[in-house]
Amino acid sequence: MNINPATVPEAFLTLSADELNDRIREVKAKLGKRLLILGHHYMTDEVIAHADERGDSFALAKIAAQTDAGFIVFCGVHFMAETADIVTTATQKVFIPDPGAGCFLADCARIRDVEDAWQEIKSITLQSIIPITYVNSGADMKAFCGDNGGLVCTSSNAAAALKWAFERGEKVIFFPDQHLGRNTAFAMGIPLEEIILWNTDEPLGGNAPAAVQRARVILWDGFCIVHQEFNVDYIEKLRQNDPQINIIVHPECDFDVAQAADYMGSTAYIIKMIEEAPAGSHWAVATERNLVNRLKSAYPEKRIEILQSFEPYCKSMAQITLTNLFYQLDQLDSGNLINQIVVEEQYAESARTALNRMLELTQ
Ligand code: SF4
Numbered sequence: 001m002n003i004n005p006a007t008v009p010e011a012f013l014t015l016s017a018d019e020l021n022d023r024i025r026e027v028k029a030k031l032g033k034r035l036l037i038l039g040h041h042y043m044t045d046e047v048i049a050h051a052d053e054r055g056d057s058f059a060l061a062k063i064a065a066q067t068d069a070g071f072i073v074f075c076g077v078h079f080m081a082e083t084a085d086i087v088t089t090a091t092q093k094v095f096i097p098d099p100g101a102g103c104f105l106a107d108c109a110r111i112r113d114v115e116d117a118w119q120e121i122k123s124i125t126l127q128s129i130i131p132i133t134y135v136n137s138g139a140d141m142k143a144f145c146g147d148n149g150g151l152v153c154t155s156s157n158a159a160a161a162l163k164w165a166f167e168r169g170e171k172v173i174f175f176p177d178q179h180l181g182r183n184t185a186f187a188m189g190i191p192l193e194e195i196i197l198w199n200t201d202e203p204l205g206g207n208a209p210a211a212v213q214r215a216r217v218i219l220w221d222g223f224c225i226v227h228q229e230f231n232v233d234y235i236e237k238l239r240q241n242d243p244q245i246n247i248i249v250h251p252e253c254d255f256d257v258a259q260a261a262d263y264m265g266s267t268a269y270i271i272k273m274i275e276e277a278p279a280g281s282h283w284a285v286a287t288e289r290n291l292v293n294r295l296k297s298a299y300p301e302k303r304i305e306i307l308q309s310f311e312p313y314c315k316s317m318a319q320i321t322l323t324n325l326f327y328q329l330d331q332l333d334s335g336n337l338i339n340q341i342v343v344e345e346q347y348a349e350s351a352r353t354a355l356n357r358m359l360e361l362t363q
Contacts (some may be wrong), residue, residue, distance in 0.1 A: 008187035036069035040076035058154035108222025109176035118148035155266035176222030227252035
């Protein structure tokens with residue numbers, strides 16, 4: 001996996017935002033339909049302004065799977081570009097302006113630990129287990145799920161993925177985001193007593209053998225640092241000050257935050273809910289600040305705020321800037337294919353199997 005970004009030369013670092021915007025537009029016009037820029041909702045306004053398509057990771061994976069563009073520049077984090085590479089053809093090339101833009105959550109599941117846990121669980125139960133990995137994971141994790149009868153999910157389709165898995169197995173092991181797994185399983189009616197957490201540092205994940213036997217869902221102990229910043233105390237404070245407030249949260253938030261909220265769903269769901277809400281309604285949103293601030297500007301007739309006294313943001317997403325986007329495009333235009341993401345062949349096919357199972361869920 002290449003995570004070393006090409007060094008941006010000094011001459012690019014001194015360009016003003018206006019110059020960068022103009023020159024990005026020029027290169028885009030020159031490359032025309034050969035180029036597709038995908039932008040995740042957590043990008044800054046200045047970067048997302050240049051995206052041909054914007055969306056959450058599910059929407060962008062679907063667009064990547066359908067485009068004919070030869071060059072796909074992903075303004076997002078590393079696992080998203082990997083996913084795009086997996087679902088595109090061998091002749092299409094995927095780039096990320098900073099391949100060092102990782103994801104804390106994706107890094108929570110290391111394949112060696114996962115394989116050890118899998119063997120440990122298999123050694124104490126004969127029950128059939130289906131692995132599901134959140135799309136926020138490495139290609140090796142997706143390949144593991146593909147090889148073991150499982151699939152990938154996003155926050156938009158986690159419930160459908162769990163349903164798919166329970167039609168095929170007795171248990172699910174869910175990687176790497178414990179909160180998405182717990183919040184989704186509980187919302188589907190699975191009681192907390194049948195959902196256990198697997199702590200990688202302890203034998204049997206810190207569980208008694210009987211608990212592993214009884215569990216219907218085993219959660220990996222990963223989490224997103226950004227969505228950990230939201231808490232119930234703040235929700236209570238807001239509700240006291242404003243009884244009209246609607247609390248809407250992303251499922252990467254803690255279970256108690258999700259339970260205290262009025263609504264929970266993916267970024268696509270959050271956008272749709274606010275878009276369709278009546279003028280004058282009040283919303284407090286628990287997700288990354290760039291999306292919340294954009295909603296605020298788009299709907300001035302609604303009162304929208306972030307569900308925190310400060311603005312939690314994703315440092316990894318912020319690594320994609322106007323400067324490295326322009327440098328990426330400029331180099332592509334010169335035939336210099338820097339920052340290309342190529343998923344290793346040993347993982348690509350099995351990962352594709354797991355991703356295709358997800359893409360088929362909603363077709
Ligand atoms: S917001 Fe969280 S899950 Fe999303 S890229 Fe950043 S660290 Fe990863």
